[in-house]
Amino acid sequence: MRAAVFHGIGDISIDTVPDPVIERSTDAIISVEAAGVCGSDLWTYRGQSAVVPGARIGHEFVGRVVEAGTDVCDFAVDDWVIVPFRYSCGECTYCVRGLTCSCINGGFWSREVKAAGQGEYVRVPFADATLIKPYSGGERPDDSLIPSLVALTDVMVTGLHGARSAQVCPGDTVTVIGDGAVAISAVMAAQWMGAGRVIVLGSTHPVRRDLVANLGVEAVLNVRGDEAVEQVRDLTDGLGSDATVECVGSEQSFLTALSVAAAGTTVGYVGLPHGVAIDPATMFAKNLGIAGGVCPARALIPGLLSEVLAGNLNPGAVFTSRYPLDAVPTAYSDLDQRKCVKPLIDVARKG
Ligand SMILES: [Zn+2]
Ligand SMILES: [Zn+2]
Numbered sequence: 001m002r003a004a005v006f007h008g009i010g011d012i013s014i015d016t017v018p019d020p021v022i023e024r025s026t027d028a029i030i031s032v033e034a035a036g037v038c039g040s041d042l043w044t045y046r047g048q049s050a051v052v053p054g055a056r057i058g059h060e061f062v063g064r065v066v067e068a069g070t071d072v073c074d075f076a077v078d079d080w081v082i083v084p085f086r087y088s089c090g091e092c093t094y095c096v097r098g099l100t101c102s103c104i105n106g107g108f109w110s111r112e113v114k115a116a117g118q119g120e121y122v123r124v125p126f127a128d129a130t131l132i133k134p135y136s137g138g139e140r141p142d143d144s145l146i147p148s149l150v151a152l153t154d155v156m157v158t159g160l161h162g163a164r165s166a167q168v169c170p171g172d173t174v175t176v177i178g179d180g181a182v183a184i185s186a187v188m189a190a191q192w193m194g195a196g197r198v199i200v201l202g203s204t205h206p207v208r209r210d211l212v213a214n215l216g217v218e219a220v221l222n223v224r225g226d227e228a229v230e231q232v233r234d235l236t237d238g239l240g241s242d243a244t245v246e247c248v249g250s251e252q253s254f255l256t257a258l259s260v261a262a263a264g265t266t267v268g269y270v271g272l273p274h275g276v277a278i279d280p281a282t283m284f285a286k287n288l289g290i291a292g293g294v295c296p297a298r299a300l301i302p303g304l305l306s307e308v309l310a311g312n313l314n315p316g317a318v319f320t321s322r323y324p325l326d327a328v329p330t331a332y333s334d335l336d337q338r339k340c341v342k343p344l345i346d347v348a349r350k351g
């Protein structure tokens with residue numbers, strides 16, 4: 001089969017790799033129909049992650065079951081499924097608590113297992129606990145829904161995790177920091193949770209800014225640091241935001257988040273922190289909380305799925321470009337050069 005393989009900085013190609021096989025009776029093999037390229041894939045592409053040359057890549061994908069192990073009870077061949085960005089067992093203490101991202105038996109694609117999403121087939125461990133059917137009969141969703149279902153595998157639920165961690169309440173003024181797909185998803189999530197006003201910081205790119213503006217946010221502020229803090233305070237009677245979602249992960253964006261947050265509120269963070277050193281004293285005077293981390297995608301997807309199927313949420317809007325599998329290298333260079341917000345790979349489509 002063909003799959004995207006990381007060979008080194010700026011070098012990802014579509015190679016022929018071995019077909020996956022059922023290794024445990026709880027596995028299923030998925031024929032991938034569509035996959036996303038993520039900001040975290042870009043760190044690998046840029047040589048800023050621990051991923052080693054030769055590794056497969058991609059963790060956002062949907063498709064059809066083509067083979068199921070003998071102990072897979074809830075899925076059958078031809079069922080159309082959503083695959084979260086981490087697989088999980090469904091039985092350990094963390095899975096039972098809904099913190100599926102900490103599953104002690106689970107893992108990440110291309111890390112604990114070789115399999116990864118940007119390719120034709122994937123072996124999925126713990127299929128019953130990991131996979132999600134959009135429809136109980138296993139039917140394939142309409143083409144128009146597929147980008148949104150790929151968005152549910154990671155960015156949309158990660159945006160929701162940020163908004164939930166920030167404790168967004170109906171009527172709140174929410175500040176979202178970032179202009180990537182997760183930040184745009186966090187805006188959608190905050191609105192879905194009933195935010196009264198949303199302010200977005202850091203949208204420098206015209207396409208990204210338009211995408212955010214089209215969501216009906218109150219302000220998109222193309223400023224950073226002190227200027228950003230001042231403008232948020234001006235928009236909030238000097239108080240700051242009721243809930244703040246940090247979607248970048250840099251020290252500056254963390255400090256900005258803590259500065260724009262009103263006293264007694266919480267900063268939700270979902271951008272993987274890179275070199276962030278925060279002194280708790282920064283939070284002490286204002287009684288600020290910070291909460292967040294890896295999103296428990298498997299636990300959060302079902303709650304949003306019904307909203308996507310009902311047409312109440314369109315998280316697929318973050319995919320601004322589509323590519324066949326053969327064009328994965330172009331998709332990465334386009335994302336790297338910010339020519340698109342987020343690429344969708346039509347794995348089943350011939351170039
Ligand atoms: Zn992702
Ligand atoms: Zn588990």
